[in-house]
Amino acid sequence: MDSLHLHFDIDGSDFTSAGEAASELKRVLRQLGFPPEIIRRCAISMYEGEINMVIHANGGTVDVYIDSDEIIFELIDSGPGIADVELAMQEGYSTASQEVRDLGFGAGMGLPNMKRYTDQIIVDSIVGVGTAVFMSIKLE
């Protein structure tokens, strides 16, 4: 199987569109016939990453590569960056505003869930420059 590439621009100025890319990805994966459990893991990881880019970084891009043995996600933004990645990866840590908390975000569970549902995650961030998140989900 050839590698399939999907590209998403995440609009950071329109919070109400957040999460749409993840639902689009879900639709594609379903069409490609992936097992429900893999779809679920991909959808959640992508969703959390996408929402983070909108809430914390004013948008960015997501590239998804679907290979025969793994699905790779590259999430890149040029937002404020994360000063302490290790801290950000901890359950419950959040800097989300009250307005988005009212909608049910800001539990500080996004990054921990991304870690939990993927086989590999690397968060690279430079304060003032941006954040890059690489994730991989293995297919067997």
Next chain:
Amino acid sequence: MKHSVTLDKEKCKGCTTCMKHCPTEAIRVRRGRAHIIQDRCIDCGQCIRVCPHHAKKAICDPFDRIEDYKFTVAMPAPSFYGQFSNLDDVNIVLQALLDIGFDAVFEVSRAAEIISDITRKTYDEETEKRTGPIISSACPATVRLICMRFPKLIPNLHKMIAPVELAAMRAREEAVKKSGLSPEEIGVFFITPCPAKVTADRYPLFLEERVIDGTFSMADIYKRVLGPMKKVKEPRQISKSGIMGIGWARVGGESSALLKEHHLAVDGIENVIDILEDVENGLLPEVEFLELNACTQGCVGGCLTVENPYTAKSRIRKLMKYLPVSKNKAEPEDAEAILALAKKVPEYVPVWQLSEDREDAMRIFMEIADLRRRLPGLDCGSCGAPSCRSFAEDVATNFASEEDCIFHMRERMQYMAGGGDADEYLPPPFRRTDGEESDEKDNDHDDFG
């Protein structure tokens, strides 16, 4: 005024439970039966919830009304999704609605997202225009309450049609396209959590004409879809709404979808009344948007739902997880057209006005004050009115006679019996003395054994 809460005369035992719980003092008990003072009822459904004999009911449409139309659309309120245990996909519910006989579904949450979008866009302009908060008009029971009790706040009501009304219009358009039928051949039906919305669908608050063909009680449809839901294996993607729309099911949903800081969301009719008093008194100047829900926890607490409001609310939260934030928006020209639909403004209904004539009203007022001094202030309900104060009002406006108070009755009997103590004519809770017993013994609980 028009209502959808009524009494089943056969079942009512005249127990006064509903009378005591009615937030607008709209119920009286006469000759062993409850009576609803039509003008005062806001259709909040509190009496339906508390009646131990299930004698209070909401008039919804019978399900076979769908047979009157060639093509039917179900419009579930978002609170419907909170009724089912272990539900992880709203599409299962929507599929089951199709399986029980509807030809299409149109989620009210879709329309709610459009309305949230419009409200977000006009928010700054609206808040600047008025003194005091924008008051949500989504709960018809609270709108009615404001119209009769807080007329000063009527201009603050959000001038906006109900999400279900927008849903009905869109659903009909979609159905016409899909079926090729004419609009009259299409029946759009709302699955409602409460009688207040039944009334508002029949007699719209802001729209000039009714756009919904019928309303089904959520409890009724719940029973019908349960079986079919179990048979849905792989649901299709039918749902077209996200977190913001489905969130309207519970308190805070409508206001959090505005993405603004200064909103306040209130639930439970007593809390709503308290907050409105505060707003009327200018106590909450920082609030820009006020969301009011007559029911506990919002519409998930409506009296036609089946599940406990707290359980339903937590299920809604679970269902919202991993949904896109919103899936529906209003194009600028759409927004204008939708705003223009809210032509009517609800009017002040002066149900508590004692008389149209000011002097007459003053006279009655004095009479009430006078009567109240003569009443014991026990609010015992034996007279068939919820409180001594409302009884005094009833007497002064010739809806009751002072003699209906058992304490006055006691005095009369005393007189007829030729003096002596008439305490014995009173039920035990109201007796001043208890025969020969001493005060000490009064405190002895074992006496009852």
